[in-house]
Amino acid sequence: MTDDVEAYLASAPEPHRSTLTTMRATLAELLPHATQTIAYGVPTFKVDGKGVAGIGYSKDHCQYLPMSGSITAELADRLGDYVTSKGAVRVPKDAPLPHALVEALVGARLAEIARGRG
Numbered sequence: 001m002t003d004d005v006e007a008y009l010a011s012a013p014e015p016h017r018s019t020l021t022t023m024r025a026t027l028a029e030l031l032p033h034a035t036q037t038i039a040y041g042v043p044t045f046k047v048d049g050k051g052v053a054g055i056g057y058s059k060d061h062c063q064y065l066p067m068s069g070s071i072t073a074e075l076a077d078r079l080g081d082y083v084t085s086k087g088a089v090r091v092p093k094d095a096p097l098p099h100a101l102v103e104a105l106v107g108a109r110l111a112e113i114a115r116g117r118g
Contacts, residue, residue, distance in 0.1 A: 005036050005043040015094040016057040022096040023055050023064065030106050040065075052109050053102075062091040064105065071108050078104055
């Protein structure tokens with residue numbers, strides 16, 4: 001399925017592609033045993049079959065998808081510089097999320113999964 005992820009990234013215009021590629025590399029570092037696939041139409045990292053993080057793009061921005069409806073609220077104090085919804089963080093098309101923030105988002109989702117939620 002990594003070929004599908006590669007095709008998705010190749011279809012992204014610049015600077016979106018560079019932003020997504022950077023976030024993908026961060027996620028691959030944080031989740032070395034995750035499966036990379038396409039879910040909900042976007043590249044998604046799954047651990048033991050459960051979605052941990054997704055990345056995607058729209059015309060004017062990129063997005064980080066925490067694969068949970070509660071993570072953005074849980075980390076609201078750290079996400080104040082970003083537009084968020086229940087299931088997404090809007091990322092500037094030319095500025096990937098900082099490594100430490102991605103690490104916090106991934107950690108919160110993995111903790112949620114460990115608690116049996118999701």
